[in-house]
Amino acid sequence: MEFGPYLFIASLEGAITAAVLALTAVGLSIVFGIMRVVNVAHGEFYMLGAVFAWWITNLIGGHPAVGFVAAVIITPVLVGVLAVIADHLILRKIDYDPERTIVATIGLLYVIQQTTLMTFGPEARPVEAPFNKRIALPWIEYGEQGLALIWPWGLSTTTYKLAVIVAAIFILLMLWLLMTRTRIGLIMRATQLDREMATAHGIPVNKVYALVFGLGAGLAALGAVLIVPIQQAHYLMGADPLLLSFIVVIIGGLGSVVGTIVAALFIGLSDGIISVFFTPTLAKIIATLAVAFVLVFRPQGMFGKPE
Amino acid sequence: MLEVRSIDVAYDKVQVLFNLSLRVERGSILCLVGRNGAGKTTTLKSIMGLIPVRQGSITFDQTVLTTLPPHEIPGSGIAYVPQGRRLFAELSVKQNMDIGLMASGAGQDTYSSVLEMFPKLQERLNQRAETLSGGEQQMLAMARALCMKPEVILLDEPTEGLQPSMIELIRTVILQLKSQNVAIVLVEQHVDTVIAMADSVAFIVHGRNPETISGNELRDNPDRVERYLGVE
Known part of the structure; x- marks a missing residue:
């Protein structure tokens, strides 16, 4: 395959990474933005999403689409409820203190990871995609008779991969509508801007925090459900999304949802392209270097506001 | 009392x-x-x-x-207008007032009567609170509290x-x-x-x-x- 089509396919792979990363990182971003909690266990909620998706699809059986739809609906709710319980039992008890919550969520990370290992075992678990038709992709080439549409051999993707991108865009759009057009979104934003004044205006801040922590975890779980037919579920799979999510949230600007989405696109696409042309390790090195540059030259991130 | x-x-x-x-x-x-x-x-x-x-x-x-x-x-x-206004800076004038209305469950009539007290806010309803002048911000801080009836x-x-x-x-x-x-x-x-x-x-x-x-x-x-x- 020539360079152009090769770059196109790499970009498409990157777009899938970006789509799932955007969901996961936005979850981390709203938790930090509203609660000021650095949730080190965020990757484990992602992992739980993938493992639960495997468990639910296996439990239901039958046509893969039935189990998958059930997993898309049940898994984020289940993981969200677990996060709300963790918020109630741990974070609320330490009054959401920024330093102590870091240590507490590190502990939560290991509790979730080891409980998953003991319950579901160490094996990687596949989930069948609900549909997975391979489709050839066209490429435009300049030939003797001008521009022409060609179908290079090997330039293809699957309908499921395209559906992941569309689904992620749809979910992010719904989240944007929730935050900007609904009463609960207004309450969350007011809490983010001034916790004390929110309380003085009758907003039950602790309940908002529980909801936000559950929503953040649910988004990570939803991202994992979407990606698990491509990647498989495993109890150690939470580390990479956590690292990438932190990278994205720092580059985008702590607490900025728009910044997080833009940074997820940048990191996801570069990760996909560099992984295809070079190695995934180099992609991670470059992403980490990007964070270092941002921290040195624009510590508040691309879309963040200076403190 | x-x-x-x-x-x-x-x-x-x-x-x-x-x-x-x-x-x-x-x-x-x-x-x-x-x-x-x-x-x-x-x-x-x-x-x-x-x-x-x-x-x-x-x-x-x-x-x-x-x-x-x-x-x-x-x-x-009980409503509170804090020192330094402490508005929800990135929210609009209307959204700040909505937060007050939510606390009391009050309706459109309260909203209208508060705006009658501060007619200048009527012209700024969709403007972000942080872009208002000091005086307008104080009006909004009071309006937000008054929306709580x-x-x-x-x-x-x-x-x-x-x-x-x-x-x-x-x-x-x-x-x-x-x-x-x-x-x-x-x-x-x-x-x-x-x-x-x-x-x-x-x-x-x-x-x-x-x-x-x-x-x-x-x-x-x-x-x-x-x-x-x-x-x-």
Whole structure:
């Protein structure tokens, strides 16, 4: 395959990474933005999403689409409820203190990871995609008779991969509508801007925090459900999304949802392209270097506001 | 009637209020007067439940506020306009007012009547609060509180840093609230405002309330305010 089509396919792979990363990182971003909690266990909620998706699809059986739809609906709710319980039992008890919550969520990370290992075992678990038709992709080439549409051999993707991108865009759009057009979104934003004044205006801040922590975890779980037919579920799979999510949230600007989405696109696409042309390790090195540059030259991130 | 009975309040190990008592009736204005750091803002925050009370109690009519979780206190009819406005800066004027409306469950009529008091806000409904002028921000802080349909309103230096015309508007609104039988607790450094508006004045010195006098007593002897404020 020539360079152009090769770059196109790499970009498409990157777009899938970006789509799932955007969901996961936005979850981390709203938790930090509203609660000021650095949730080190965020990757484990992602992992739980993938493992639960495997468990639910296996439990239901039958046509893969039935189990998958059930997993898309049940898994984020289940993981969200677990996060709300963790918020109630741990974070609320330490009054959401920024330093102590870091240590507490590190502990939560290991509790979730080891409980998953003991319950579901160490094996990687596949989930069948609900549909997975391979489709050839066209490429435009300049030939003797001008521009022409060609179908290079090997330039293809699957309908499921395209559906992941569309689904992620749809979910992010719904989240944007929730935050900007609904009463609960207004309450969350007011809490983010001034916790004390929110309380003085009758907003039950602790309940908002529980909801936000559950929503953040649910988004990570939803991202994992979407990606698990491509990647498989495993109890150690939470580390990479956590690292990438932190990278994205720092580059985008702590607490900025728009910044997080833009940074997820940048990191996801570069990760996909560099992984295809070079190695995934180099992609991670470059992403980490990007964070270092941002921290040195624009510590508040691309879309963040200076403190 | 709002009554603060012998409260002790502390930030961690540093006690700020000592055995402090106050009371304010509906349709009257209680001014809190004292130097910076005397404990006036802490008193208001304690009433709102934003700082826990270690000893003593705060009641409004039959409700013991000190037993309520802080977010339920506004629902019992108490609104707070903090020093420095503390608006939800990135939200619009309308959204700031909506937050107030949500607290009271009040409807469109409350919203309209508040905008009648501050017609300038009507022109700025979709503007972000942080882009308003200082005077407009103060109007919005009061409008947000009034959307809660308060029976008691706590005002922390509402005229601070404002031009005379704006101070006059704020005074007019306060008197309008008084005429609507709202109880008002006003922290104020402008001596003229205190003398002109107070029905009673509680002096606060180092977290204690050595005396509370009536507005008439104050008007007969205005030097007392200046003494407690340290103004020569």
